[in-house]
Amino acid sequence: MTLDPRLNAFRPDLADRRLEGQVEARHFVDGRPERVTVSSAALRREPRPDAAQETEALFGEDVLVFETTEEGWSWVQLQADSYVGWIASAALGPRGDGPTHLIAVPRTLLFPGPDIKLPPLMGLPMGALVTVTGEAEDRNARYGLTTPTGAVVTQHLAPFGGAADNFVTVAEQFLGxxxxxxxxxxxxxxCSGLVQVALAMAGIAAPRDTDMQERALGTRLAGIEPLRRGDLVFWKGHVGIMLDGQILLHANAHHMMTAREPLSEAIARTAARGSAVTSIRRLG
Incomplete structure (x- = not known):
């Protein structure tokens, strides 16, 4: 079976030692564990700042590093979804203790200490992972104290391993x-990032790209069942989430944002460009 290079670290010159015997490469190496230390970091196809972005690694996410170049790039595999690519080495640091909490709102601020008047260190996106080692409170808020030094208001945190009640409700927070x-x-x-992030917040692991998601998620509908909230509609290279039996939520290049629209309109527009729905899949 041919291994997918998006999910397996191998090149003609270098490969993950765990793939020895499965792929050909001049050198095999063990991955070095590191962690993302910036708000989010682009994972690129090639080690250059103008190369296409394949996905993003979020704060606190663990990676395995197989190569670091003198130009400041690291060839890595993300541990959450196994995606392989190049990331700026400056975005990585040593792994510390495991995460205790994740960011449960679309975006929050990491303060240098328990005081909302302090200039924030950075913004943290939904799904970012933090290690809370204590709590503090002032007249404005309660905080989870994180390591390395930082503070996040507690109402924006959820226990690591916890799950949102409904992934569609999570996805709706990205409208616009x-x-x-x-x-x-x-x-x-x-589109697939929206599905992956929303499902992750609901405790459901999902692969990164639409073709992977179409193969891995849920069961295919025969086409005669009425659609319902949470059904996933796939085109080649695109996916959307049904909000009910008629309205689709999707991040798309037509609106250049995450938008709601009648599924019938999305189908008609894409059909006019020669792209038809390939499947509808239902989770659970």
Missing amino acids: VPYLWGGKTTLGID
Whole structure:
């Protein structure tokens, strides 16, 4: 079976040692564990800042590093969904203790201490992972104290491993977010990123790209069942989430944002460009 290079770290010159015997490469190496230390970091096809963004790695996400270049790029595999690509080495740091909480709102602020008047260190996107080692309170808020040094208001935190009640409700929080190829945050998101992030918040692991999601998620509807909230509608290279039996939510390049529209309109528009629905899949 041919291994997918999006999900397996191998090149003619270098490969993950775990793939030895499955692929050909001049050198095999063990991955070095590191962690994302910036709000979000672009994972690119090639080690250059103008290369296409494939996906994003979020704050606190673990990676395996197979190569680091003198130009400041690391060839990595994300541990959450196994995606492989190049990331700026400056976005990575050593792994510390495991995460205790995740960011449960579209975006929050990481303060240098328990005081909302302090200049924030950075914004943290939904799904970012933090390690809370204590609590503090002032007249304005209660905080989870994170390591390394930082503070996040407690109402924006959820226990790691907990799950949102409904992934569609999570996805609706991205309504109006700009469309960004490979994006996974409120600064920009794409269709499969929206599905992946929303499902992750509901405790459901999903692969990154639409073709992977179409193969892995739910069961295919025969086409005669009435659609319902949470059904996933797939085109080649695109996916959307049904809000009810008629309205589709999707991050798309037509609106250049995450938008709601009647499924019938989306089908008609894409059909006019020669793209038909390939399947509708139901979770659960």
